[in-house]
Amino acid sequence: MIDKRSGEVSNLEVPDSDATTGIGHTRWSTHGPPTDINAHPHTDCTGEIAVVHNGIIENYDVLKSKLSSHTFESDTDTEVIPHLLEAELKSDTSLREAVQAVVAQLEGSYAICVSVKSRDEIVVARDGSPLVVGYGDGENFVGSDVTAFLEHTQTVTYLEDGDVARVDDGDIEVWNGNQKVERDVERVEWEAEAAEKGGYEHFMRKEIHEQPTALRQTLSGRIDISAATADLDLEFEEAFLESIEEIQFVACGTSYYAALYAAELLERFGDVRTSVTIASEYRFGGGRDPYCTLTVAVTQSGETADTLRAIRRAEAAGARTMAVTNTLGSTVTREVDETLFIRAGPEIGVAATKTFASQVTTLALFSVFLGRARGGISAAKARDVLEDLQRVPGAIQQALDREREVIDAAEKYEDSRSFFFVGRSLGVPVALEGALKLKEISYAHAEGFAAGELKHGPLALVTPETPVLGVLTEGANPAETMNNVTEAQTRGADALGCVSSDTRFRTLDVSFSVPDVGVAEPLVANVYLQLFAYHVANLQDRPIDKPRNLAKSVTVEWLVISWNSRVTKPETHMRTQHKHAF
Ligand code: M6R
Numbered sequence: 001m002i003d004k005r006s007g008e009v010s011n012l013e014v015p016d017s018d019a020t021t022g023i024g025h026t027r028w029s030t031h032g033p034p035t036d037i038n039a040h041p042h043t044d045c046t047g048e049i050a051v052v053h054n055g056i057i058e059n060y061d062v063l064k065s066k067l068s069s070h071t072f073e074s075d076t077d078t079e080v081i082p083h084l085l086e087a088e089l090k091s092d093t094s095l096r097e098a099v100q101a102v103v104a105q106l107e108g109s110y111a112i113c114v115s116v117k118s119r120d121e122i123v124v125a126r127d128g129s130p131l132v133v134g135y136g137d138g139e140n141f142v143g144s145d146v147t148a149f150l151e152h153t154q155t156v157t158y159l160e161d162g163d164v165a166r167v168d169d170g171d172i173e174v175w176n177g178n179q180k181v182e183r184d185v186e187r188v189e190w191e192a193e194a195a196e197k198g199g200y201e202h203f204m205r206k207e208i209h210e211q212p213t214a215l216r217q218t219l220s221g222r223i224d225i226s227a228a229t230a231d232l233d234l235e236f237e238e239a240f241l242e243s244i245e246e247i248q249f250v251a252c253g254t255s256y257y258a259a260l261y262a263a264e265l266l267e268r269f270g271d272v273r274t275s276v277t278i279a280s281e282y283r284f285g286g287g288r289d290p291y292c293t294l295t296v297a298v299t300q301s302g303e304t305a306d307t308l309r310a311i312r313r314a315e316a317a318g319a320r321t322m323a324v325t326n327t328l329g330s331t332v333t334r335e336v337d338e339t340l341f342i343r344a345g346p347e348i349g350v351a352a353t354k355t356f357a358s359q360v361t362t363l364a365l366f367s368v369f370l371g372r373a374r375g376g377i378s379a380a381k382a383r384d385v386l387e388d389l390q391r392v393p394g395a396i397q398q399a400l401d402r403e404r405e406v407i408d409a410a411e412k413y414e415d416s417r418s419f420f421f422v423g424r425s426l427g428v429p430v431a432l433e434g435a436l437k438l439k440e441i442s443y444a445h446a447e448g449f450a451a452g453e454l455k456h457g458p459l460a461l462v463t464p465e466t467p468v469l470g471v472l473t474e475g476a477n478p479a480e481t482m483n484n485v486t487e488a489q490t491r492g493a494d495a496l497g498c499v500s501s502d503t504r505f506r507t508l509d510v511s512f513s514v515p516d517v518g519v520a521e522p523l524v525a526n527v528y529l530q531l532f533a534y535h536v537a538n539l540q541d542r543p544i545d546k547p548r549n550l551a552k553s554v555t556v557e558w559l560v561i562s563w564n565s566r567v568t569k570p571e572t573h574m575r576t577q578h579k580h581a582f
Contacts, residue, residue, distance in 0.1 A: 007034075384518065427476025
């Protein structure tokens, strides 16, 4: 039985069934509009072979032209896969062999999942898109992300590029080429409840409120006050740490802003030159000695295609590499020399919130670690910074306790025409992140920039209908930023500011108080901006956890799809899983 619909997953009505296998998928429209016909799964001419696919088949038109006797129904690239399978699947061929023969013809990136009517198995394959299998009790699972089936099992295997796996209710067998291979079976330490809403209306608000806990996990066991350093379990040799001439960050979106914050800290404390490049724009810089370069990929998911591509470029040019990620077993962790886990726990909302805080905090620890290794920071200063970081979870809790003030501001400004976010120094990445958060979930026009840039252009857009939000804390040159905010106020704009608790800017229309945590104050300011974005979007009744046109993991360079599947014992009630469908 196949049921597929355009729109929300809730549009589907999957009836009770005694089927033992099921596959499901939400599609991002790249080839053809979002219609019922273009929705996944796609089938062959007989309707017996069903396929869901995350990725893009770049040679689908060539393959399609070779299937002239087949009738295609959709506009998608994916539909060639079941038709190719129809041609390969003979009575004496196993489904796994047929899938291997088909994927050998595909160009592009894919994680696919194949189900054939009346067979109690599914076969999956990956190349370039994430795929994880989960081991249940008499039932097994497949997903593009472990959170899809975390409520059923924490025992998983992350498949690798080129892997094809046969999954039924017993053993999971994996092949790579003609070889049957053994892949590590790992236990994910995330609890199932962490991937549930736990009484909150939206994952995003839950994840904003989880930040104190997430940061305690991030910091746990990593601060060594007596040695005035951070213990990060990195295996870079001392000589290498001392020889680094430049740290290059590559990242996208929110992770890019976290990298901007971190780069500033590394320059201050790590005694090292830094560059931060949007991963899709990254080209390894000519003329530098790659052996003195450390390239750091900052990526929550560890699967962002642009970031993976950038880190591969750096590696190919001879740079040492490190990943800063939230995701055990993710592709990036297999490709870099060292990994720093941010330990934020699962983040389900498309909008990154707690992972930004954990990325910045992890990298703040790294800046102290590097500064101590290179002599760029004194023991006394390092202790100050580490003690400030220890106080951040409590400071964020204080900000969260003042959520009512943010709701009042959101109610006052929700209908504004445009929002401007400004800051200086460590306030710049937070201004950029504040604007991104607001635009992505509320759809309001929002721009973030360095406060000094206001007068170089954006001021032309400032009117009484365009509130300006300033990051006015320590670490963000508050007095100078306030001058720029005042420039906007004199043009009629209302001004909202996140302000250090010992400072007053009396002319602000709205102030949010940030406790004293030194260079981490802009990070706490960011919590107010997250709440502001959330409440504006909520007042507008936006689909906050799944904003239009966006996805949690951007696993190819121009599209994303997530899906998950389940194989169960015959007596187990089967239901198709859609939880991780964005
Ligand atoms: O998984 P990554 O950190 O590599 O994702 C990068 C961006 O797609 C991501 O940060 C995105 O900008 C946020 N979800 C926006 O809230």
